[in-house]
Amino acid sequence: MHIISQVHSRACSLIEMAIVPELKRKTCSYSFHREPLTSLIELSNLMTSGNQKGFVDQYGDILTLLKMVVDPVPLQTLLQFYDPELHCFTFQDYQLAPTLEEYSILLSVPVRYQVPFLDVPKEVDFRVVARALHLGIKEVSDNWKSSGDVVGLPLKFLLRVAREEAEKGSWEAFHAQLAVMIYGIVLFPSMPNFVDYAAVSIFIGGNPVPTLLADTYYAIHSRHGKGGAIRCCLPLLLRWFLSLLPVSGPFVDAQSTHKWTQRVMSLTSYDIRWQSYRMDVRNVIMSCGGFRNVPLVGTRGCINYNPVLSLRQLGFVMKGRPLEAEIAESVYFEKQSDPARLEQIGRAWKSIGVKDGSVLGKKFVVAMPDYTDWVKERVETLLLPYDRMEPLQEQPPLILAESVPAEHYKQALMENRRLREKEQDTQMELYKAKAGRLNLAHQLRGVREEDASRLRSKKRSYEEMESMLDAEHRECLRLQRVEASYQKKIRDLEKQLRDKDIQLKKEVDLRQASENHLGGGVLELRRQLKEKITLLPECSECDLLIDQCQYLKTLIPGGRLP
Template identity: 80%
Template sequence: MATVPEPKRKTCIYVFHREPLTSLIELGSFVTDDRLRSFVGQYGDILTLLKTVVDPVPLQTLLQFYDPELRCFTFQDYQLAPTLEEYSILMNVPVQHQTPFLDVPKEVDFRLIARALRMSVKEVGENWKPCGEVVGLPLKFLLRVARDEAERGNWEVFHAQLAALIYGIILFPSMPNFIDYAAISIFTRGNPVPTLLADTYYAIHSRHGKGGAIRCCLPLLFRWFMSLLPASGPFVDTQSTLKWTQRVMSLTSYDIRWQSYRMDVKDVIMSCGAFQNVPLVGTKGCINYNPVLSLRQLGFVMSRRPLEAEIAESVYFEKKDDPVRLEQIGKAWRSLGVRDGSVLGKKFAIAMTDYTDWVKKRVEALLLPYDRMEPLREQPPLVLADSVPAEHYKQALMESRRLREKEQDTQMELYKAKADKLHLAHQLREVQGEDASRARRNV
């Protein structure tokens, strides 16, 4: 496949470290199908994140496209940026319209922690320990307590403790084998999505141009990116013949799986208080993100360029030790600028030319990290035929995309059905083998 050589931006090597999860996965297996609905109803779909196998290569590729000024990933003719709404839907955890986590409380309230973890105040206090610059509970201790509760059949208590473990190790990782006070504080509040998004942006932004370790909820970032990429067709078929970088560089705006087909987002948080964007506070620092760049991911029209005036000021800084700024952000979150679909416009995930032209000009300034590749699939015509009204053309494009998405979803369902069938056949052979062995022993 031919490439088009051109000046390229510098790339960095990032490290994606995850703690061994064997013991947590073993605990998660206690949440059987009959108890799963109860667990998900209370804590969201966080077990899926526990079981997600993170491939570092797609993430390594994604981070090379980070656009630090706009807080997004800028590709050759489209932009992607994780949103509160997408993270909420992927986790099945609603974003509470209230002030999220701002900082770890100055004093430890063992009664609040004990109530959240369904433990005694004495038990929490005796096991509360420092680890580096943070305090919290050792993983080993919480694993033992949760396992004991599962063996007793105290499922409601066990679910709370398992969820807290996932918060500390998967969602908000800090120190190895340790659940720190920040993760426990977020768990007690029950509004993790804004903090998760903050940690994602902060981790990427603070390491941009430097490389090194990215410490955030990697399974969630991975699931978000993969949900936007083609699930079938040439992109998938070429995984054994093309590098990840080549496959991504072959994608255009037309190839991305815009989320409007998988989510029903009626309201979008567009701003907070006096901020024209959304300020976020994470466990390590503060940063803003710009929802105006992500409207297309949520299925709304992006027929004009996102004006620089709407991209607004940055609230990024290295540490969270500025009480004035934290107070400003907390106050802003009490006055959310939420827009509904009727204001944002019709659901229409086809980009208009003025927007794609704006992105291409942005690319000229940023440069791309890799050589361009020819598209893997046939692209729609760039110029409208004089004999076809613009609205009819748009509708035809949308219908074509809907049919393609439906075909991909059907293929995914077929693949899952075949996998389930193979799994059941394997289980049946195991049962038959055990029955045969038992019969031979009884002869």
């Protein structure tokens, strides 16, 4: 009878939806900016498969977040379903909210049961920073800069020292420096190309999950209804959301025909992948100190989240509607505005309320009608951001009782155990395949580097030969131009010589003619002169006078005549 009434109620609601358009909540436009990560990805590729395994063992699976492409469309869709009063995402008949345990599994980083990061120290201890990053104290202090209202280390400096460590083969130092860069640029983004002191402090503390979850909730909550930039670890949020969605079937098949909003609106609680990696979670942090929920401290502000709304994600049964104290907003403020409240949260984390299966019950991943009805009532108040869609795949029957028949439970338990064993085998095969792929990629990179080196060598030889031939060609052209110039000069000189020769011949002919003309006159003059000249007779008196002069000359002292 109850089933018939539910079917009738659903049919009536569908008819009403077809007649009267359902009211929808206002949507906002969000932006999801990420800094260029090419330099970091290239740096991470310097590691071999063995080095990568050591890196993941020490710092978790943060390389996946570094290389993950963030699609803004699913994030834009997800944020439209945010419930600001409950600090979760409320859909048609189910709720989703990221948890400490899920972030821990996705990152392969355990949550330490201790006081998480509260705030950066007032004074920078360069010795602690230098020791954590395997750098010299002076090297850190000299490169410690300010950017905006934060201080820290420039990304350019860390990239340089990390490359130097890789060249030396100092992989421990390289891993630490690469990890802190991923912390500052991917996990806790603050300023462009800058790793601030908060990211360095969280890296040194080694307990990043609570701060990551806090930044996620605080960024979404502070921008709800306003839109704008969401500054948190976007790849981790997207990875969490996608891990809950179907990976096969109509939801995936419809991606080419339906928008993201339509596909999400078609999902019901039966389509969500509750039984994924979360089934191994045994202990859940449910409260801290006097808080009935979990207060979180991020890099910018504080906010609480309500684990009671996420139990189904961790494999437990959602028995009924939660208590008001468990879902009330206990914390939401900017850190700098209330230091006393921040200290109170720090004290609360010294008394962590952890519950296990003995309290939360057996894992059966179902929601009882009381809880589902409460969610639907919440939807009527909150409204949905988009038009309802019929489910894309056939829905199973409802669970109408709080208890499950033992036979069905045992069957489900055996199936669950079988699937878990199969998942473990698949994970092992996947790990081996990834290791083989990384090894092949490393070998391929080595072969490509050798080929590139040979190609560069050949290219240099060809370039040198081409340069030499080009130089010889230019020299040949120059010599041809010089030869042409000299030939022109020779032709000019030959012409000048010919002209001179002609002129000289003319002058010789003129002189010859002149001499011939003058020659006759000279002969005539000689003849006439001979005729006129008469020979003088010999004179003895002259000879006598000359002798007397010579004698007198000998008589005068000094041989001088007056």
